[in-house]
Amino acid sequence: MTAPSRGALTIPPAFRGVGIFPALLVAITALSALPGSAGGYRLVKWGVFGVALAVLALAVLIERPRLPAVRHWLPVGGFVGAAVFMPALSSALSPAHVPGALGLMCGLALWLTTFLALQGDDASRRAGISVLIWASVPIAGLVLLQAAGLRFMTSEVYTGAEFRAPGTLGNPNWAAAFLAPLAPLALSLAATRGRQTVNRLSSSNKQLERCEGEQRRAEDPGNRALAPHGADFSGPSGGKLIGALERPWPHYLVAALLAFATLATLSKGGALTLAAGLVVYVVINRQVQRRLRIALLAGVAASAVGALTFAWQQGLFVSASWLRGRLFLWQNALFLANERPLTGVGLGGYVPAYGRSSAALIDGDPSVFMPLSSIDFAHNDVLQYAAEGGFVTVAAFLLVGATALRTAHRLGGPLARGVGAALAAIFVGGLADSPMRVPSTFVLFFFLLGWLSAASRAKQAPSHEGEDTKKVRTTKEAALGAQRAPRVKQSAPKERRISQVRSTNEARSVTRTAGSRHSGHTAEIVLVAIALLGLVQGIRFLAGNAAWTQGRDALIAGRPAVAHLERARLYLPEHGRSASQLARALTREGKPADALEMLAVASTLRFDFDDELLRCDLQVRSLDPDAAIDRWQALAGRYPALVTPRLRLGMLHLQAGDRDAATAAFRAVLESPQQSERADAARHQARGFLQTLER
Structure with a gap:
């Protein structure tokens, strides 16, 4: 058998299977962009995510997997179930709840498909993280170029130190929210590669020595019978090139690049997210001494208290517009949550209810600060889930984070720690922004949860398989011993025991086979449903964005835009901006009554001061x-x-x-x-x- 040539490039099996598909989905969603689409970038990303989810589900379906046990579903499924079904009990359910529920179910579907795709070996999970990290390099590079002044794929509307990139990730906060969690992931990959380099170099040297010995025996005419037949030494771990390709330093460089790009956005929430991810990565490392971890947590707590004290003394809570705006949005979320603490107002209901809650908080006082720009989020995921889904949904959401950290700490490996730290970073970022409302970080969140669930199941599987293997081995040894023993008349109790063991094993085998077939059929049905859901969502968002872009551009240029915007409303009934612009197009065509009806529809989807002013202008015409x-x-x-x-x-x-x-x-x-x-x-x-x- 000839060895592979030194110059041959072989792709490791882990990068050829379905295991890298979930990471590719996250990368494609983050990289998808339309230059100049200053408002449709989120719609495009949601559409790309839907189509990619359908492809992922079909790819996993080919593998014929089995659904995970109920215990794996509980944290994520409980959160999605609470967010979807608890608001349905409310009498003030938002019209945007059903589309929002479909979006959240797509997140659950991504978790499940990621779980099924990565429940194999560790190499597939490692390959997925590697693909995700290296796909983030061009994003970080583009962020740095835009921060340096590059105007490619940026908006001219915004000026100042903080760059805006509508064609990529939207704005500095969203860019930082995606890049910051990947920094601890890159560090974990570097730690894994460093440990693997030593192990693989040792195994490669042993394999090379074994190959040389077998070749010498094969060349000896008297020992040809000792030469192995069908031996293959061309695996990904064969050869000395492995040690050079899998050095840890490239991943350390990527981690530094991601951290630098996060800081270059000048996003305060991004810097907080980055720091939180790195701190958690160290704290959940069981190899670090306990007193050092406690000291680190104490230092973080002291720094947080010091920062709040400084902000209070400097009057930032009343002088910094960005902080005052956040505080006002959070007050609105708490106001709505207190109104309906159990059910909330429904997914997507915070934005249309913002005007009513703001008026109640202001109470006619002109000295109360209120941001006058358009509002899309509460800039706090926890408070927005409280307002839209009630406190039960918030508890389930926080339970997902606590369970993920506990799982990452229990697994203990570098990659598991990196995934846990990345999830913690997303949670911390959600205290100052809304990463769960942005496609890039939304898919990253559910991908990391699926990765962690698959790793947890893989660690639990060997113990159960070991017990079954021991039972089978014991049965085989008993049967083999009975065949080799002298043919003497055995006692009746012993024969009955052997018969009972055989019957029990046969029954278990039949039950296991039947359960596997039943679970396999159920998994096929679920994956087909996921593919259909993703395809419908993808077509909706992509077609709706195309129609809305045409209508928006026509409205700006003074051309007829009603037909385009009506088509956009057909695909995206939850999109409030298209409803507002359709009202303006109807007003321009001399249809004030129809415009007022469309403004009433838009008010159930979003609150906008321009809509309120237009409504008054139209109403006073007949007064x-x-x-x-x-x-x-x-x-x-x-x-x-x-x-x-x-x-x-x-x-x-x-x-x-x-x-x-x-x-x-x-x-x-x-x-x-x-x-x-x-x-x-x-x-x-x-x-x-x-x-x-x-x-």
């Missing part, structure tokens, strides 16, 4: 001056920070001949602290009206 003034005063009373209602009131008072009321309204516009282009334009108009009144 007398006094009713129109009352309508604008009601809006100004709910949201005192807005300047447009004050400007409209001044114009209405001026038309009615009430110069004093008009002057007061215009002066209120000038005194507004709102800083925006629209506010500056309103102040310019108000200043012109005041100059006219003073003449």
